[in-house]
Amino acid sequence: MxxxxxxxxxxxxxxxxxxxxxxxxxxxxxxxxxxxxxxxxxxxxxxxxxxxxxxxxxxxxxxxxxxxxxxxxGGTGGADLDAPLMAPVGRHRNWAELHQLSQRPASATDPVLTAVRASAVVRRGTPMVKVLSARQLAGFVQGWLPYGFCYREYDVAHLRTSTDLAVLRTDPDPGRDDPDVTYALRWRAIDPVDYQVPTAQAQPGLVTMPPHDRMGPAVLGTGFTPSGRHLIPEFATRDLADLPMPANAALVAYPASGEEVVLYTFRPEQRGWLRMAGPRWRHLLAAVPGVSPDQEYLPVGETPSTRLVGEHQGAEYEAVADLPGGFRVLAMTTAARFPVDRVHRRTRFVLWRGARCVALRSDANWIRVRLCRPDPDNVPALGAQCYERGVYEAWAPVAEIADDQTVDIRYPAED
Structure with a gap:
C-alpha cells in the first residue's frame, strides 16, 4: 500500500x-x-x-x-501528468525525514528511500528539463543536444525563480550570468531506455569523485539532487551520452517575476531554433554570449553526434521524435513526413586507454570524447576536464582509440 x-x-x-x-x-x-x-x-x-x-x-x-x-x-485536472513520488505507508517516517535520508550517501540502499525513488519514472513523452547558464544556452542554440543531468518537469515545475532554480544548475558559476534570469531546455523523453538514475550502483565513480575534480554539488548516489529544502529525483542520460533533439523542444527563460518565457523552439526540418520571444523579452538574451536577440532563426551548425533512425517499408531514414504523436521521417515537405517504425538511436562509442567513451566529434588525428563512467582514477589519468556536473570530456589521439563502433540503441515498440 x-x-x-x-x-x-x-x-x-x-x-x-x-x-x-x-x-x-x-x-x-x-x-x-x-x-x-x-x-x-x-x-x-x-x-x-x-x-x-x-x-x-x-x-x-x-x-x-x-x-x-x-x-x-478547475484547470486541466492534471491531464497527462507523470506519476508523483510515492512512499510506503508507515508511522515512523514523514516527508521531512525522507528528505534527510535523500541527502545522506550512506542511505542510498535504505529500502524506504529506494521505494520512493523507484516511484519516479520516465515514460515515453515525459517532459524533461535541464536548467542552463547563459553559456550553456548559447551552446544549445549552436547545436548541443540533450545530455547529462536532468529532471522531470513534473518534479520541478514549482521552482520558478533564479534562487529556487539554482539547486538544479549543472554549471555552478552564476557570477557570469544575469542574476535575475535563469534558462532551461525542455524536451519530451523519447524513451525510458535513454535515462538512468545516477545511483552509487549506476555511477559509482561520480559518487566518489573528490571535490577538486568535480563541478557543482556532489552526486549523492541516492537518486535525489542535493537540496536543503526539496525532495527532487534526478536523472542522467544513459552513459552521459547526447540524445537526439525531439521536435518542439524549447529553450525557455525564467525572469525574476516568475513567468516562463519561451525563447526558441526547435524545428528539426530546418535544423535550427525559431525565435518565439517578442520585443518585450529580448532583454533576457542580453547576457547570452554570441546570440543576437534580434535574430529570428538560429541554424544548428554542427553534425549531430547521435541520430534517430527509423525504418519504413524496409528502407532506413533519418527520423525525428514528434511526441506525443510518434516518430516520422525527417523531411522538409509535409507529404514526405510519413511514420516510421523500428526506431533506434545511433551513437558512436570508443574505448580509450580502457575507458568507455562517447565519441562527440573528430578530425584526422583527434576525437573529442566524453567519459561514460568517470571515476577518480580515469579522470586524472586521461586528463579529462569537468565541464559541468558529472560531465568529463577530453581530446583523444586517434592512434590510441580501440573498439570504435557505432551502436544502435533500439527503442521498444509501444503496445
Whole structure:
C-alpha cells in the first residue's frame, strides 16, 4: 500500500481555478498542465511574496507543487501528468525525514528511500528539463543536444525563480550570468531506455569523485539532487551520452517575476531554433554570449553526434521524435513526413586507454570524447576536464582509440 500527496479534485464550477493550501482557499494559475500552481492572495501571508508583474490579478503570490495542495478546482485536472513520488505507508517516517535520508550517501540502499525513488519514472513523452547558464544556452542554440543531468518537469515545475532554480544548475558559476534570469531546455523523453538514475550502483565513480575534480554539488548516489529544502529525483542520460533533439523542444527563460518565457523552439526540418520571444523579452538574451536577440532563426551548425533512425517499408531514414504523436521521417515537405517504425538511436562509442567513451566529434588525428563512467582514477589519468556536473570530456589521439563502433540503441515498440 502506498501514500501519494495528490490533492483532492473539487467539482469544477466555471473556468476559474481555486486551490486549498494550509486550510485556506485561494485563486490560482496553473503551471505545467497542473504539476504546480501560482497561488494568489489579496493579503500578505506566510510564504507569499509581492508579485513583480504589472498585470497581476492580486498583489501576492507563491509557487506551490500540486502535491502540497489539499484540493484543486478547475484547470486541466492534471491531464497527462507523470506519476508523483510515492512512499510506503508507515508511522515512523514523514516527508521531512525522507528528505534527510535523500541527502545522506550512506542511505542510498535504505529500502524506504529506494521505494520512493523507484516511484519516479520516465515514460515515453515525459517532459524533461535541464536548467542552463547563459553559456550553456548559447551552446544549445549552436547545436548541443540533450545530455547529462536532468529532471522531470513534473518534479520541478514549482521552482520558478533564479534562487529556487539554482539547486538544479549543472554549471555552478552564476557570477557570469544575469542574476535575475535563469534558462532551461525542455524536451519530451523519447524513451525510458535513454535515462538512468545516477545511483552509487549506476555511477559509482561520480559518487566518489573528490571535490577538486568535480563541478557543482556532489552526486549523492541516492537518486535525489542535493537540496536543503526539496525532495527532487534526478536523472542522467544513459552513459552521459547526447540524445537526439525531439521536435518542439524549447529553450525557455525564467525572469525574476516568475513567468516562463519561451525563447526558441526547435524545428528539426530546418535544423535550427525559431525565435518565439517578442520585443518585450529580448532583454533576457542580453547576457547570452554570441546570440543576437534580434535574430529570428538560429541554424544548428554542427553534425549531430547521435541520430534517430527509423525504418519504413524496409528502407532506413533519418527520423525525428514528434511526441506525443510518434516518430516520422525527417523531411522538409509535409507529404514526405510519413511514420516510421523500428526506431533506434545511433551513437558512436570508443574505448580509450580502457575507458568507455562517447565519441562527440573528430578530425584526422583527434576525437573529442566524453567519459561514460568517470571515476577518480580515469579522470586524472586521461586528463579529462569537468565541464559541468558529472560531465568529463577530453581530446583523444586517434592512434590510441580501440573498439570504435557505432551502436544502435533500439527503442521498444509501444503496445
Amino acid at each position: 502506498s501514500l501519494s500527496s495528490q490533492p483532492h479534485r473539487l467539482p469544477t464550477a466555471g473556468s476559474d481555478i481555486w486551490v486549498s493550501l494550509d486550510g485556506s482557499t485561494h485563486p490560482a494559475e496553473e503551471i505545467a498542465r497542473g504539476a504546480a500552481y501560482e497561488v494568489l492572495s489579496a493579503e500578505p501571508a506566510p510564504g507569499f511574496e509581492p508579485v513583480r508583474r504589472p498585470d497581476a490579478r492580486l498583489p501576492f503570490h507563491r509557487y506551490v507543487h500540486v502535491s502540497d495542495l489539499s484540493a484543486v478546482r
